[in-house]
Amino acid sequence: MSSTTVKSSSAKPSSAKPSSAKNTLVGWLMASPLVLILGCFLLLPIIAIVAVSFWASTEYSYFPAFIFENYEFLLTSPVTLSVYIKTFMFTGITWFLCLVIGFTVAYFLAFHVRTLPMQIGLFLLCTVPFWTSNIIRMISWIPFLGRNGIANNALQDMGLIDEPLEWLLFSDFAVILAFVHLFTLFMIVPIFNSMMRLDRSLIEAAVDAGASSRQVLTNVIIPLTKPGIMIGSIFVVTLVMGDFITVRFMSGGQSASVGRVISNEIALLQYPAASASAVVLLLTVLIMIGIMLRFVDIRKEL
Amino acid sequence: MKSKTSNKAGSKYLNSKGTQRRTLMKGAAATVAAGTITGAPLIWAQNIKNVTLRQFGTGVSNLNDVANKVKEDLGFTLEMTALDSDSVTQRAATQPKSFDIADIEYWICKKVWPAGNLQAMDTSKIDNYDNIVGIFRNGKLNPDSVIAQGTAPHSVGFVDGPEGKEFVDEESGWMTLIPTIYNADTLGIRPDLIGREISTWAELLNPEFKGKASILDISSIGIMDAAMVCEAMGEISYGDKGNMTREEIDKTMAIFTEAKKNGQFRAFWKSFDESVNLMSSGEVVIQSMWSPAITAVRSKGIPCVYQPLKEGYRSWGGGLGLSKNLSGLELDAAYEYINWYLSGWVGGYLMRQGYYSAVPSTSKDFMSEDEWGYWFEGKESQGEIVNPQGVVLEKAGAVRDGGSFEERMGRVACWNAVMDENQYMVRKWNEFIAA
Known part of the structure; x- marks a missing residue:
């Protein structure tokens, strides 16, 4: 996505030059597939959602109107407040854990594994879980963490606990565990990518200049992998903010997230209310991404 | 109160109407006979093979076995789509062109009928209409039964004409849904993990089962179970559990929110499979449950009881509704299908899973004497009881939880319902889930 925007924006000034009508036409034609696709599948649906969010509804029908009741x-x-707080909590903790794990794994792959085939091999290994659907990956935690599940049985057999740990399953812990499991790869990939493109001579130079390995990490590697970290963070944050199925299954239906509220409203035929919730969620996520992009100029760094 | 008086009026009306209907039926039979001579039905029978009817509904009765049998017996194709109650409601209300036959529950009917996507059915075209259980016609199982609270099926079962939008209390000859299956629900328990007798709905919130209880997260049904519990605890006495006031909803949800915050619930379930898994894994020992879910747990060899409780059952019923878009040959096929549905095979199939059929008398012919005795009459089984798929459910000497049809359906305290304050209730329910 971001790379295409870069291209189209850099193409603009050249096509804007009024050299000939033919050039303008070619420019329009070249841009039209993207415009059509984004227009039909991104812009139109969003406009529809925004429009419906002002509609009125009864229990079984909804009809055009211009009311603010849904938002009110x-x-x-x-x-809404408690659900947003909960969702932010899920997002914050998941983001932090994904970052720590993702960065460590990427660092290991990029700097500790020496040969390229080995790096690629290990990297592919990270993607193995993605060969199954994410719902299956998530649900397979349920028998593992259950009251009589493998985790509790193992802990009891080892004598570490006397009674099964109830909070392992159907709890916020379970939700975050599943999130981290599902989304860490989205953090690993861009960070690994940034690290591989990092000029190794910069690290040598830093070491030659007397930097300790910690200083190399904080002064060279982290600043230079910031775009990767930021892209990974955007993935994780948007995925967690919009999730509803993981929260439902892993909390045993006992926790709510913004996505679940929307899915409930849709289930109850409250489309206008669901649209209003979706618009508010969309704005919230856009603001969050806007803030994150303040820290790094991704266009410049890529 | 209102419904009671109007039902008296309804039964009076029935007497005069009943004779009228029978004459009509004779007339219809004569027409059919005349048709046979001209050979028209033969052409019709060939055309009907090309008909495809699209049916959707909840998983309970959307069974591929039924579709296969329709093909075999009637010759036309029935496409089945199984969805959860929410999606069913949604589709019936908003996508009339996506289905020909809606297999919905009566409370869903109350909700979606005003949307005008379904057409009323002419009861004179229903062969077994007179044999349909009283619950669906005048609301009474036996002449002296008291009608339970909630959306009782007969109250949304009839409208005033083919285009009728308003429900009427008497048997008007225009039916909204042709009843198919129904049952009486109660709490499911794991007797091996509880180890004592459970006799009241109040046990769901007993602190003894802290972290081991569950309730279903489908607001319109969940609130009923919650109301049964609160009433059994003596905390609230309701005017009508099926149509609560805002104050009653607030009080009910307050009690359940407090229980949730104290960690009473292990999980909430939304689908049949989830309830089976929660119970069979032992995560939950007491929860709201549906009859076939109990059977599913038991067929894994895990003890599970559909516990009859002294306050009575929460009951539900479903039926087939016709899409407004049906006409001509397809409409004829739909009537054909409905008549076939009530003629016994499906009834027997469903009753062997623990549901009840709307016309038990025809289902009896498709069940063995032992099966009929076990499932319907509440008698001790003589041999093994197997489900339609051939899985052994019970050994000889077993007795159905709750007993006979009369004992179970006669003790319904409340029907699944939609309330006047439904939107308020849904908001409160969502607060409870988010709490």
Whole structure:
């Protein structure tokens, strides 16, 4: 996505030059597939959602209107606040854990594994879990973490605990565990990519200049892999903010997230209310990404 | 109160209407006979093979075996789509062109009928109409039964004409849904993990089962179970559990929110499979449950009881509704299908899973005497009881939880319902889930 935007924006000034009508036409034709696709599958649906969010509804039908009731209810309901707090909590903790694990794995792959075939081999190993659907990966935690699951049985057999740990499953712990498991790869890939493109001579120079390995990490590697970290963070944050199925299954239906609220509203035929929630969620995520992009100029760094 | 008085009026009406209907039926039979002579049905029978009817509904009755049998017996194709209750409601209300036959519950009917996507059925075209259990016609299992609270099927079963939008209380001859299956629900328990007698709904919130209880997260049904519990605890007495006031909803949800915060619940379930898994893994020892889910747990060899409780059952019923878009040959095929549905084979199939059929008398012919005795009459089984797939459910000498049809359906305290304050209730339910 971001790379295409770069291209189209850099192509603009050249096509804007009024050299000939033919050039303009070619420019338009070249841009049209992207415009069509984004227009039909991104812009139009969003416009529809925004429009429906002002509609009125009864229990079984909804009809065009221009009312603010959906937003009024959403923004004044105590549930919205608690659900957003919960979602931010899930997002924050998941992001942090994914970052720590993702960075460590990427660092190991990029700097400790010497040969390229080995690096690629190990990297592919990281993607093995992705050969199955993410729902299956998530659900397979349930028998593992259950009251009589493998985890509890193993811990009891080792004598570490006397009674099964109840909080392993159907808890916030389980939700975050599943999130981290599902989304860490989205952090590993861009960070690994940034690290591989990092000019090794910079590290040599830093070492020659007397930097300790910690200083190399904090002063050279982290600043130079920031774009990768940021791209990974955007992936993780947007995925967690919009999730509903992981929260539902891993919390045993006992925790709510913004996505679940929307899915509930859709299930109850409250499309206008669901649209309003979706618009608010969209704006929230956009603001979050906007803030994150403040820290790094991804276009420049790529 | 209102419904009671109008039902008296309804039964009076029935007497005059009943005779009228029978004459009509004779007339219809005569027409059919005349048709046979001209040979028209033969052409019709060939055309009907090209008909495809699209049916959707909840998983309970959307069975491929039924579709196969339809092909075999009637010759036309029935496409089945199974969805959860919410999606079913959604589709019936918003996508009329996506289905020909809606297999929905009566409370869903109350919700979606005003959307105008379904057409009423002419009961004179239903062969077994007179044999349909009283619950679906005048609301009474026996003449002296008291009608339970909630959306009782007969109250949304009839409209005033083919285009009718308003439900009427008497048997008007225009039916919204042709009843197919129904059952009485209660709590499921794991007797091996509880080890004592459970006799009241109040046990669901007993701190003894902290972290081992569950309730279903489908607001319109969950609230009923919650109400049964609160009433059994003596905390709230409801005017009508099926149509609560805001105050009653608030009180009910307050009790359940407190229990949730105290860690009473292990999980909430939304689908049949989830309830089976929670129970069979021992994560949960007491929860709201559906009858075939109990059977599914038991067929894994895990003890599970559908515990009859002194306050009575929460009951539900489903039926087939016709899409407004059906006409001509397809409409004829749909009537044909419905008549076939009530003629016994499906009834027997469903009853061997623990549901009840709307016309038990025809189902009896498709069940063995032992099966009929076990499932319907509440008698001790003589031999092994197997389900339609051939899995052994019970050994000889078993007795159905709750007993006979009369004992179970006669003790319904409340029907699944949609309330006047439904939107308020849903908001409160969502707060409870998010709490």
